[in-house]
Amino acid sequence: MRENLELYLPCEIKSLFQKFVSDDFFFDIQEIRIRVNNPIIIKNKNQNFTFASNSLTKNIFSGIKITKKNIDQTLELLTNYSPYAFQNQIQNGFITIQNGHRVGLAGEIIMQDNKIKTIRNISSINFRIAHEIKDCAKDFIKYISNPPENIIIIGPPGSGKTTFLRDLTRILSRDYKISVVDERSEIGACYLGVPQNDLGPQTDILDKCPKNLGMDMLLKTMSPEIIILDEISEPAEINSIINIINSGVKIIFSLHAKNLDDIKNRDLTKNLIAQKLIDKYFFLNPDNKIQDIYNKNLEKIF
Amino acid sequence: MILKILGSIFIFLSSSLFGMYRVTKIKFKINNLKKIVNALEILESEIKFITPLEHAAKNISELETDQFIKKFFFNIYKSLNQKLNSAQNIWLEQVNLLAEKIYIEQDDILHLKSFSHVITNLDQDLQISYLKKIILALEKKIIFLDENYVSRKKLYFNLGILFGLLIVIIFI
Structure with a gap:
């Protein structure tokens, strides 16, 4: 799961995960929130974490901040460089990626005929991690x-x-x-x-x-x-x-x-x-x- | 005397071949542009059919018979697959590489490069419009070159022969 998910993260963010996030910690991640000019928020077992310069920290105000370029790169990777192929999903505010993880998007809404046509200038991306738990039912x-x-x-x-x-x-x-x-x-x-x-x-x-x-x-x-x-x-x-x-x-x-x-x-x-x-x-x-x-x-x- | 005749034949043939080369270059440009237009039309259809860019590039590279255009799309597919660069940079890099290998003029290169502005745009309609605009510009160029080819074919060929004759007359 980790390798599949990291494919959608730009190099800078991916390297932070590789440096500071263990496999065990990664397995329990529920959400990864990326917002322009704000730190990454990683929700794990209902607690929030972020990346400080050399570690993971619970002090989410001191985290490394995300740039617009990071968001744009993430969007390119999420859509496999083809946002047009995801237009229907983007209209609904999310993209589903490999392994069924749902990625929520927020930004500037473009309306056409009283309907949402698309979202542009995306400023927030929220990875909701799906966990396939066999035999839970x-x-x-x-x-x-x-x-x-x-x-x-x-x-x-x-x-x-x-x-x-x-x-x-x-x-x-x-x-x-x-x-x-x-x-x-x-x-x-x-x-x-x-x-x-x-x-x-x-x-x-x-x-x-x-x-x-x-x-x-x-x-x-x-x-x-x-x-x-x-x-x-x-x-x-x-x-x-x-x-x-x-x-x-x-x-x-x-x-x-x-x-x-x-x-x-x-x-x-x-x-x-x-x-x-x-x-x-x-x-x-x-x-x-x-x-x-x-x-x-x-x-x-x- | 034999040397003079051989020299004359050599000059005559060289200038005629140069004339033919000028004409053939136009023909190559036309053929290249036709192949590019054809590939862009497939790309447009793939985008309409919401095939992801990576797979669209792979499909075109498999369909294409011209080795340079085949390689152009295959390299785009490979680079997108590796996810190491932005789609915009990948497109620009590959257009530059293609331009080094085939006969194509500067304004055509700029038209091709312009697609990089919308390559990862969220709006499918905008991408298709851009592709249509590029295709239209290249088609106009093909018509212009085609007309040029017909009129210049005889001109360059005859000029080559006449220039050769002129040199031979002056120097012998």
């Missing part, structure tokens, strides 16, 4: 009946929803035909169309495809038994999900939310809950652990 498979059900994985940002979903895909793929619509390339981390993460033997993947379009496409072409999606956020996606459920294919997806009340009251999800279309709700806490599981009647079963 293994203990919870027993809560999914056979044949499987419609499931939502719920949790706040950074709670490990995608990691859990990825492992669930891998495990279920042993017995079922699975199709994944991986709009942000975070589940399979496809590179040139080939998944870099292990998604099991019976998984087909549509990479970088909008979820609502991908679901219909997969339903018609790949005859899946289960469709898997990450981070539902649009009403159009919910409409496609309802179509999929009504056509007899099971669906598993993740959603940003704090708790059960949050999804009960939200316009996006209240219909799904009211119509009892979802069989199980898995809640993850910020410590990346399954906290609660509810059935379709919203009774707690774990």
Whole structure:
């Protein structure tokens, strides 16, 4: 993982990592934030570190400062010198790189027809490090009946929803035909169309495809038994999900939310809950652990 | 006398060949520009089809038959792959190297170099417009050289022969 990630860092920053960051420390990194005229912030086990002139330090005000040139070089490396190839992702404010790490971008927004066309003069880059944790979903498979059900994985940002979903895909793929619509390339981390993460033997993947379009496409072409999606956020996606459920294919997806009340009251999800279309709700806490599981009647079963 | 005849033939042939060389140089320029335009059109399509620059350069180098243009794109692919320099510098370096190896004029080199300004631009439309602009400029040059070639072909060739004859007449 380290070598793959360092490929995206310009020489100056890479050399700091090579000098001062051990492999063990690197393994636990959650985020690397690079901002113009500010020090690099490395989040490790929920603590912030930065590079002083000759060491790693927790005093983030004394760190070596990043220049605009460093940011531009990082962007070139992130996009493989081809930002045009990432325009759709940049419009959404992030790029997914090899191994499924998500890189958030902030800068000057360019609007066209009331939509974000692109971001230019990028001033902040945030590497969110994905960790493929095999068997993290293994203990919870027993809560999914056979044949499987419609499931939502719920949790706040950074709670490990995608990691859990990825492992669930891998495990279920042993017995079922699975199709994944991986709009942000975070589940399979496809590179040139080939998944870099292990998604099991019976998984087909549509990479970088909008979820609502991908679901219909997969339903018609790949005859899946289960469709898997990450981070539902649009009403159009919910409409496609309802179509999929009504056509007899099971669906598993993740959603940003704090708790059960949050999804009960939200316009996006209240219909799904009211119509009892979802069989199980898995809640993850910020410590990346399954906290609660509810059935379709919203009774707690774990 | 034999030496005089041999000398005359030598002068006559040299000046004729020089005339032919001048004409052929225009033809080489036209051919080179046509090959560059062709490669840039493929690059434009690759960018439209959002192929990353590195892979686009590799694809073009594989398709290209002209050894210099093949090498130009292959070197770009290799340098981008090594990630040791900015894309802008890599493009400029390779245009300079190409210009040393093929017949091409200074203004054409500047047109080619201008792509470096947008090579890593976020806006795909801007990159495509730039490529179109370069292609258009090179195509105009091809038309101009083509017209020149037709009119100068006879001129240079005849001048070469006549100049040779003149020298022979003056010195013998």
